[in-house]
Amino acid sequence: MTTLNTKRIYRADQVGSLLRPERIKEARRRVELGEITKEDLRQIENEEITRVVERQKEAGLEAVTDGEFRRAWWHFDFLENLTGVEGYWSGDGIQFKNQQTKSRAIKVTGRLGFDDHPFIEDFKFLQKQAGDHTAKVTIPSPSMLHFRGEIDPAAYPDEAVFFKDLADAYKKGIQKFYEAGCRYLQLDDTAWAYLCSDEQKEQLKEKGLDPDHLVEKYLETINEAVADRPDDLKITMHICRGNFRSTWISSGGYEPVAAEIFGELDIDGFFLEYDTERAGGFEPLRHVKRDDLTIVLGLITSKHGELEDKEEVKKRIEEAGKYVPLDQLALSPQCGFASTEEGNLLTEEEQWKKIEHVVSIAREVWS
Numbered sequence: 294m295t296t297l298n299t300k301r302i303y304r305a306d307q308v309g310s311l312l313r314p315e316r317i318k319e320a321r322r323r324v325e326l327g328e329i330t331k332e333d334l335r336q337i338e339n340e341e342i343t344r345v346v347e348r349q350k351e352a353g354l355e356a357v358t359d360g361e362f363r364r365a366w367w368h369f370d371f372l373e374n375l376t377g378v379e380g381y382w383s384g385d386g387i388q389f390k391n392q393q394t395k396s397r398a399i400k401v402t403g404r405l406g407f408d409d410h411p412f413i414e415d416f417k418f419l420q421k422q423a424g425d426h427t428a429k430v431t432i433p434s435p436s437m438l439h440f441r442g443e444i445d446p447a448a449y450p451d452e453a454v455f456f457k458d459l460a461d462a463y464k465k466g467i468q469k470f471y472e473a474g475c476r477y478l479q480l481d482d483t484a485w486a487y488l489c490s491d492e493q494k495e496q497l498k499e500k501g502l503d504p505d506h507l508v509e510k511y512l513e514t515i516n517e518a519v520a521d522r523p524d525d526l527k528i529t530m531h532i533c534r535g536n537f538r539s540t541w542i543s544s545g546g547y548e549p550v551a552a553e554i555f556g557e558l559d560i561d562g563f564f565l566e567y568d569t570e571r572a573g574g575f576e577p578l579r580h581v582k583r584d585d586l587t588i589v590l591g592l593i594t595s596k597h598g599e600l601e602d603k604e605e606v607k608k609r610i611e612e613a614g615k616y617v618p619l620d621q622l623a624l625s626p627q628c629g630f631a632s633t634e635e636g637n638l639l640t641e642e643e644q645w646k647k648i649e650h651v652v653s654i655a656r657e658v659w660s
Contacts, residue, residue, distance in 0.1 A: 300527045300561065301427065302623060303356050305655035306589050308531050308564055309431035309479060310367060310629030311360030312636045312644050314341050338362050339418065346422040352645055353652035356427040356477055359419045360631075367481055367632045368433035368441065372399050375462055376406035377448065378438065400443040405458040407466040413473050420474045427477050430470055434482035434530065435463045435518050436511040456514045463518035467526070477527045479564070484511060485554055486534040486566070489545035508553055516559045529589070531564035533628050534572065546573020555580040562587035567609070568594035568627035578616035588617050591627030593651050598643030600650050610658055624655045
């Protein structure tokens, strides 16, 4: 297996989602009203993605995304398009601090698979716009289907079969992305952050779930999903504590799962939320033993527009360097700017200033 040291490390990176332009929001409203077609909407999305890719290049990013402009959610849009999964409107949304999402939910109703998934064509369009930059694709981690989905017992009476099929579906999907030209894929995962939170673990137990069992099964499933991937495909993971309209869900440092995620997950790097005290300190990074594992420090918040003090960010990078060599570190915002189509509470110009801030600091630290 080729190590990450022979793959590209982007010292200034991003999680993926960007604030949706008002033009796309308006187009979606018009589709719902029957005033324009879905084909009209896609053309508008194409134009806005082309624009935003160029803007990322101008900001100094080497890896670019489509901003997740074709999605309403960071996870449901992808998961609903897996074979055997259906989306539906439920009674309640996901509860954040003082905010609740729309009442979207997903359920597994049949045998899982990865066939004719629209995200492949979406990636091909991004790849064309990226040019000599790297086109990065972001998808929810396999564990998110189990963590957020309802599983019909008639479809999967055996949990072991479910997790095997889930891993196989992702393995096929990863290969399809690779064949389309993808060389940088990111798995987004909130489950690991929940498993760091005492409050959230208690809620899981109340639902009849065993947090320790989830750690075991998610670790096993993700590793199986990424096993046998091509040597030149870089796979990272973003671990998030919730991001909706600048609010959050869970708190707690990485210590409860640090040995597992840093020592046992077979991926190339982690995007870690470190913009507030809710994420704890850098001590859990002592579990990073591999010299081919990159830690992307999310020290710049995407939740508000005020820029962090540059020297303070440098000091925090230096502090993290006590546990992980500087050569294995990088910098990014702690999360995307719009995990859902509603977006966080800052302006588009503030968003670009945040990204430019990341690039500027990274150039000074790793020059």
